[in-house]
Amino acid sequence: MTVKEFIILGFSNIQGYQNVLLLFFLLMYIFTVTVNIFLLTIIRLSQRLHKPMYFFLGNLSFLELSYITVTVPKILIDIPRKRKSISFSGCITQLFFFTFLGATENILLALMSFDRFLAVCFPLRYTIIMSHKVCFLLSAFSWTLGFLTTSVPIIKISQLDFCNANVINHFFCEAAPLLKLSCSDPYFKELTVIICASSVILSSVLLTMMSYGYILKTILKIQTTTGKQKTASTCASHLLVVTTFYSTVFAMYIKPTASEGSLNKVLALFYAVVTPLVNPFIYSLRNKEVKEAILYIVKRERF
Template sequence: MVKGNLTIISEFLLLGLSEGPEHQALLFSLFLSMYLVAVVGNLLIVLAVCSDPHLHTPMYFFIASLSCVDICFTSVTVPKMLLNIQTQSQSIPYAGCLTQMYFLILFLELDNFLLAVMAYDRFVAICHPLHYTITMTPRFCITVMSVALIITNIYPLIHTFLMATLSFCTSIRIRHIFCELYALLKLSCSNTHINELVVYTLGSFLFVASFLFISLSYMHIFSAIRRLQSSQSKLKAFSTCSPHLAVVSLFYGTLFGVYLRPSSSYTTEDSVATVLYAVVAPMLNPFIYSLRNKDMKGALRSLLSWRKVWSW
């Protein structure tokens, strides 16, 4: 139904990274491979943490939680893209698009929150080791996760409600692999100043505040590591932080590069950048944590050991 120059739409078209038919088979194979690696890798991390009593600590609890979020994060976007390529259809229902956007923001926020909590965990472990067992109790970890789930649902609900009030032009072509916030705002014929104001105020507070908290935590951590006497102690302390630092750099590097700008400047290159934190980062996180952590590597070896399977 058309009214003036506006259209009451029932669906959007997800154009993906390329509209060329000759690229579809390659994109399908590439994203299917990345999705399987991300899901299997993160699932192995969760199973390893659950199965090994030595990993029943706050640090590994949050690593397993991050892996669960990453599985959900990739599952919100990639399967729909693969289905569209396979069926040669680009459509996604209007309600489905808003739902996808909601869960994308939700899991993005949970990633953001968990990275901040993991930085706090490392801060307490290195700067106040004698207080670690008192501070990072199971009750504290469960409470933090419960509060995170409540808080992280509010922000996407606000954006979903505001998006539902916007009108869209006759163009419903989203140059992206999923219903990304800025890509939708760029299509709207309505005034999006309120939506962008929410991004720059509440969004900046949530994401920039977490990043500053992580930065402040690591300033104290590096200061404490410098005061250690032996080189072996310094190396051991830093090795417990390096996987987290690598994940933080990958996550915030791509996130801030895309979202700390007006939606009007959003380009196709930005859609490629969002793939880094939406697909590539969840795929790499299990490798980062397993390859740089002896306890995790040991738990994974035990999990995958045929001898252990047969002993059951």
């Protein structure tokens, strides 16, 4: 018998806290959507933020919005239900978009580090190199490459045979628990997932490390302490976001079957739900230009 739907276990092991979970996910979703839309609006309305760094930041906020929308609305629907299910096609679709957006974010964060490298190491030529056209092409590259690297492993997963086992020990459709349910030999298809995920993550991390290596080298050459602090502050927000994002993603995707049960859920909860809310605060609270743009727009609207 071919499986036509999957049962999502979610957080059924903590039955007494379902209302708390519902409130938690609802508030997280509302706050995340509100904060990211607010940041996107500020970037769009403020002329002083029409720079390459904020163009990429706008892309990141849109990614975060899409990222959390792929999973949380379905979670909110499922929490009150006794039987939490999703169709086979619905599961594969959710898996595709979640993985696609995650891959794109990996690539985009690496490109943002490259942007910071150019800004710090080649300040006089930065505006010429990072033109509007180049920014658009780099952004399009991240989305296209994210789509291409995701399509192959998801197609492979969708071709697996799922016979009787259909209970996913997770709160959404994710690669690791799906691979474990297959009744066909998933070795080569799991290998495809590992190779695609690892290539995206490792290449992104390598580009990020190289960029920050050159940035650090340039900062150390600056004579004054004030100059060093000012230069370092332009990269601080991005570096914090990158560190947070990659530390959880490494645990999940370098070896998809490595994380089990509760640990898998906690890591997924962090990068799928918490990170999209935290990132806009990191960029806005630590960024002088964003704060000034917010104050300027608020004053302009009031007076």
